Amino acid sequence: xxxxxxxxxxxxxxxxxxxxxxxxxxxxxxxxxxxxxxxxxxxxxxxxxxxxxxxxxxxxxxxxxxxxxxxxxxxxxxxxxxxxxxxxxxxxxxxxxxxxxxxxxxxxxxxxxxxxxxxxxxxxxxxxxxxxxxxxxxxxxxxxxxxxxxxxxxxxxxxxxxxxxxxxxxxxxxxxxxxxxxxxxxxxxxxxxxxxxxxxxxxxxxxxxxxxxxxxxxxxxxxxxxxxxxxxxxxxxxxxxxxxxxxxxxxxxxxxxxxxxxxxxxxxxxxxxxxxxxxxxxxxxxxxxxxxxxxxxxxxxxxxxxxxxxxxxxxxxxxxxxxxxxxxxxxxxxxxxxxxxxxxxxxxxxxxxxxxxxxxxxxxxxxxxxxxxxxxxxx
Ligand SMILES: [Zn+2]
Numbered sequence: 001x002x003x004x005x006x007x008x009x010x011x012x013x014x015x016x017x018x019x020x021x022x023x024x025x026x027x028x029x030x031x032x033x034x035x036x037x038x039x040x041x042x043x044x045x046x047x048x049x050x051x052x053x054x055x056x057x058x059x060x061x062x063x064x065x066x067x068x069x070x071x072x073x074x075x076x077x078x079x080x081x082x083x084x085x086x087x088x089x090x091x092x093x094x095x096x097x098x099x100x101x102x103x104x105x106x107x108x109x110x111x112x113x114x115x116x117x118x119x120x121x122x123x124x125x126x127x128x129x130x131x132x133x134x135x136x137x138x139x140x141x142x143x144x145x146x147x148x149x150x151x152x153x154x155x156x157x158x159x160x161x162x163x164x165x166x167x168x169x170x171x172x173x174x175x176x177x178x179x180x181x182x183x184x185x186x187x188x189x190x191x192x193x194x195x196x197x198x199x200x201x202x203x204x205x206x207x208x209x210x211x212x213x214x215x216x217x218x219x220x221x222x223x224x225x226x227x228x229x230x231x232x233x234x235x236x237x238x239x240x241x242x243x244x245x246x247x248x249x250x251x252x253x254x255x256x257x258x259x260x261x262x263x264x265x266x267x268x269x270x271x272x273x274x275x276x277x278x279x280x281x282x283x284x285x286x287x288x289x290x291x292x293x294x295x296x297x298x299x300x301x302x303x304x305x306x307x308x309x310x311x312x313x314x315x316x317x318x319x320x321x322x323x324x325x326x327x328x329x330x331x332x333x334x335x336x337x338x339x340x341x342x343x344x345x346x347x348x349x350x351x352x353x354x355x356x357x358x359x360x361x362x363x364x365x366x367x368x369x370x371x372x373x374x375x376x377x378x379x
Pocket of ligand 1: 206207208315317327361362
């Protein structure tokens with residue numbers, strides 16, 4: 001099934017932000033899947049992968065009447081001080097300017113034309129918050145009927161860190177949703193017995209490393225709120241394992257200067273499995289991803305080698321026609337992108353593992369193509 005709610009489409013241009021994220025990407029994906037369906041129509045059914053849910057329909061399906069993400073959920077992964085600064089508005093605009101890299105070193109606007117904005121910048125927070133809920137809803141929908149599949153046509157803000165936004169990502173929907181889902185018992189096991197979610201794999205396919213998610217998961221382990229790989233489950237804590245396959249170079253854009261400018265900040269932490277692909281190694285991408293999944297199985301031995309849910313950060317910015325300069329070092333063809341997604345999809349489906357997918361990075365006018373062709377190709 002697909003989750004998409006047009007009322008929460010990210011339209012950066014409305015805020016004067018000139019980053020080439022096409023607000024029509026979800027619509028173009030749905031149009032490609034079925035030209036006869038209006039995007040976001042509640043109850044609409046595509047030939048495959050099934051119904052399109054908006055948030056209201058998704059919440060009803062889960063027996064909820066209102067929003068399912070609140071401030072407490074964010075504070076389980078982000079620092080309380082950072083979260084508070086967003087909610088009380090004291091530095092929300094400042095955090096957004098930093099997150100979207102809208103000011104240069106001299107304090108001049110960069111990719112930012114506030115005079116063209118039709119909405120106040122701080123209104124963006126509500127959409128960002130909704131995307132956190134969307135990713136959580138996608139996880140719950142995937143879990144609802146056993147080995148399900150749900151693709152959320154937004155989400156994937158994997159750079160957001162413990163105490164600040166980063167790389168166009170203010171809040172980390174991936175870590176927030178995964179932590180919230182752990183320990184829940186949202187679906188009956190085949191025997192009819194309730195089965196809590198104990199292990200989630202985050203498989204991050206975006207061109208840029210999932211550094212924020214890696215940090216939030218590590219910090220939660222250090223606080224004793226998550227179990228680590230190979231470690232015994234402690235006090236009922238669930239486990240999230242992170243794999244990121246990404247450009248070997250090019251992210252973060254200014255890693256060293258950033259560290260120098262912010263003494264005391266934690267350095268970037270590794271994912272449980274990081275796979276860097278250099279320019280020219282595109283043919284190695286899929287074999288190395290397959291090998292990485294095998295290593296995740298090894299780290300999951302105490303859980304029987306498999307997770308209860310795979311959360312896929314399905315960035316399409318490795319695509320050769322992506323429009324963002326910083327993703328240029330990796331150039332997968334459309335066929336390579338689709339085979340990448342098909343591999344993960346089939347891996348999960350053949351083992352009866354639910355999978356939830358988020359759209360993540362993808363820039364320019366052709367960013368809709370890889371996820372659309374993948375979704376159309378599912379059989
Ligand atoms: Zn990216």
